[in-house]
Amino acid sequence: MARHGEAVEYQVGAHTVRVSNPDKVYFPERGITKRQVVEYYLAVADPLLLAIGDRPTTLKRFVDGVAGEPFYAKRLPKGAPEWVATARVTFPSGRTADQVCPTEPAVLAWAANLGTLDFHPWPVRSADTDHPDELRIDVDPPDTAGYADAVHVAGVVREVLADAGLTGYPKTSGGRGVHVLVRIRPDWDFVDVRHAVIALGREVERRTPDRATIAWWKEERGGRVFLDYNQAARDRTVASAWSVRGTPRATVSMPLTWAELAEADPDDFDVLTVPGLLAERGNPHEGIDGEAFGIGELLEWYARDQRDHGLGDLPYPPDHPKMAGEPRRVQPSRARPE
Incomplete structure (x- = not known):
């Protein structure tokens, strides 16, 4: 060697x-x-x-x-x-x-x-690994879209969070996407938190239907930015803020303020530049632990959508066991009539 x-x-x-x-x-x-x-x-x-x-x-x-x-x-x-x-x-x-x-x-x-x-x-x-204390929204643009599209949808995510009484902290994914993080009280399990993200995603989709979707199957997304609700499922994770990504440029998942997000170029944040930016500007997420929020409002929206619009659960990732209330885990174009 x-x-x-x-x-x-x-x-x-x-x-x-x-x-x-x-x-x-x-x-x-x-x-x-x-x-x-x-x-x-x-x-x-x-x-x-x-x-x-x-x-x-x-x-x-x-x-x-x-x-x-x-x-x-x-x-x-x-x-x-x-x-x-x-x-x-x-x-x-x-x-x-x-x-x-x-x-x-x-x-x-x-x-x-x-x-x-x-x-x-x-x-x-570590003290309680069954109850999340962070709600994560993964704003994932398709190959036909870019960072600006993710920023637009992330802005709508911010508005919806505010209407639900929550404050989110954005960061670049290290690529074309955006992640939004919310500290929450550890009063709910993974199923509840995932349902809260689904409810939030549905509301974002209603407000910008031409730009955002929570459709699990790619054939139904129509080139729109995907809000990946299954990143809230147990054992699903996203790269943390400050993580180095496996890109040719050695980009970093960079925490930003909302004001910085729209003007940023994700390629500017890498292994060589970020330490200097931290020393100069500090940590934009310094206050993230200052308040933990409840997700009760989002869960009420989930129940409302189920009651008033017949919108139930959505498919889980393929390696998860079949979950209660989950629809058939089959691509729509390949589904046979029941």
Whole structure:
């Protein structure tokens, strides 16, 4: 096996983190190395821990950089230091796993040494992994649309959240999409939170029907921006704020204010630029933990749509067991009459 520089050590708080092959190129288009990724994560450790600290977290690992095939590490990797905390989660199958639960900057550097680019936290805290404390709206444009389309729909999401008494915090996905995060009280389970996102998505679709959809099947979306309600299902995650994405440019999922969102170019936020922006502008999501909201209004909308319009649940992801009230999980063009 070729070596890419002598191993280096970083003293991170009380821990020494050894980084092997620090000069291995992870992003060939720009020549960005593993060392630079590790140092990026040390530079943004404080706001990143605000986003993922004390959350069970899936590691998206690119051990050969973006030129190789990534994989999701949903369990604590073998050989992890004893100071890497874990939290136990239950998957839709009923099986459990102990996942990495970042609590300090050294964990971020250790994970980066394993080839982790994206951190995918569950929307729960370690003390209660069955009740989300974060509602996430994934605004996902199709190939025929772009970032401006996602920003438009995200603006409608903001309006609908406000009408339901909630405040959302936007970030770029690291690509053409937008994620909106809302801190909520952990009083509801995954099914409730997913229903709340469905209700919100339906209202967004009503307000901008030519631009947004919650249709699960691509053949029904008609080139519109998809509000991926199934990102609220158990074991579904999105890359966290400050996560490096597996793009040729080494882009970052960048937290922004609503005023910044429309003027931003997602390509401007990458491993090389974001630490300076953080030092200059601070963390736009600094206040996200200041208030936790209820989702009762959104759940009332869900019940209203069911009662008045006959709109029930929507299909779950294919790897989930059949859920109560779920419609047939079959593509409409292939469905046979019942």
